[in-house]
Amino acid sequence: MKKELKIPRIKNGTVIDHITAGNAIKVLHILGIPKTSTFVVSVAMNVKSRMGKKDIVKVENREIDPKEVDKIALIAPKATINIIRDYEVAEKYLVKLPDEIIGIVSCSNPTCVSNSREPVKSRFKVICKDPLRIICYYCEREPEDISERII
C-alpha cells in the first residue's frame, strides 16, 4: 500500500475528500445519511493534510450522484468526490459551486414570496464564491448563515 489510510479501504463506493474540517457531519446531513440510508459510512475528522486539516467521508456501495455534489459545495467548497470501483479511484469530481443554487437553501426572509405556498423552488444567485455569498433571486436578501438554511 502506497499510502497510509486512516480508514480501511473500500471495494466500491464514494470517498468525499478535502471536506472543510468540522463539516463532515453537515455533509452527511445533506446526503441524507444516516436517516434515509442503510449504507455503511465511515467518517474521519481533522485529518492532517497538505493544506492543514480536513474531514473525509466514505460511503460503501453507493456512488454519489452529481446533483448532490452541488449541495456539498455550499459547505465544503474544496471537496472532491472520488468514485471507488474495485478498490481504485475510478472517477474524481471537484465540487463546483453553480452560479445559481436552486431548491437547496431556504430564504431567511420570512416575507419572501419563495417562502409562501407558491409552486417555485428557492433560488439564489452566487455573488461571491470565496467567501461564499448568495442573494435570493426573489427578494434579493442575503441569508447570513447559509449552512444553517439547507433544506
Next chain:
Amino acid sequence: MNFKGKDIISIKDFSKKEIDYILEYAKKMVPYAKGEKYTDALKGKILSSLFFEPSTRTRLSFESSMNRLGGRSIGFADPSATSQKKGESLADTIRMADAYSDIIVIRHPQEGAARLAAEFSEAPVLNAGDGAGHHPTQCLLDLFTIFTEKKHIGKNNIVLLGDLKYGRTVHSLAYALALYGAELTFVSPASLKMPKEVVEECNELGIEPIQTSILDKAVKDADVLYVTRIQKERFPDAEEYNKVVGSYKIDNKLLSTTKQKLIIMHPLPRVTEIDPEVDYTNHALYFKQAFNGIPVRMALLSLVSGGLL
C-alpha cells in the same frame, strides 16, 4: 431600443441608456397625460391591475394612464374580494390575469412577488411595489421630475431626508441617482440610517454619500431635497418621535437659508413633515411629481405593450 414584452421589476434591471430612453419618451407623453392631446395607441388592449395591498395614488395613476392611452383596465383593489383568500396561489392568479389581459401591474405585500409573477406570465409585468422590495415606477417618476426640472440628473446636489432605513423608495432612488453621478447627502436620525448595502452600492458607482443627522447644514447647497415620512411606530416613545419630526420640519424659515432654485420632492402622502405654507412657494414640486406618475406610467405601458405613439 425595444421594450416590447419586457417586465419592469426593479430599476436595477435597466442601464442608464435605457432609463434615459424611458424618460425622453415620457416627456412626449406629457400633453397626452394632461388631456391636451388624444391618442388611441393602446386601443383594444387590457391592463390587469392586481392590487393585493391598498394603494390609491399608484393604482389610480396606472388606471388613468391606461385610459389616456385608449386602453382599458380590469382588476381589483382589495384582495379580500379575490380567490387568493380561498388559498389560490399567486402563480395561478397570474396565469388567469395573463389569459385575460395584455399587461399586468401588481402590488403585493411579499418581497419578490413581481419577479415570481413575471415567471408565470407571458404578458409583461409591471411591479407597483413588492413589500419592502422595489417600486420602479416611483423611482422613474422621481428621476423624471428631477430630469424635467433641472434638465439633467447628475451634477445635482441631492439630499434624501427622513426614514432612510425602511423607506423603500429611497433605496432604489439612491442607487439610480448614484448611477447618474449625482452628489448625495443622506439625512436621517441615527436609528433610521440608510442601510449599509445601499451606501456600498453608491460607492461601487463612484459616489461617496455624506451621512448626517443634521438637516440645516446639509440643505444649504442642495439642488433637490427629497423628503420622506417618518412613521411613529419606528420610535420607542412619543417624545423621541416628536423631537426628530420637529427637527426635520420643512417650512419657509428653513427655505430662506437654501438655494433659490431648490426643489422639494415627496412621494406622498405627507403628514406633518412639510408645512402647508411651503405649497405656495416655487420650491414645492411634490404635486407636480405626483402628476408625473402619469406620463411615466403611460410611457411604460406604451413601451412594454408595443403600442407606441
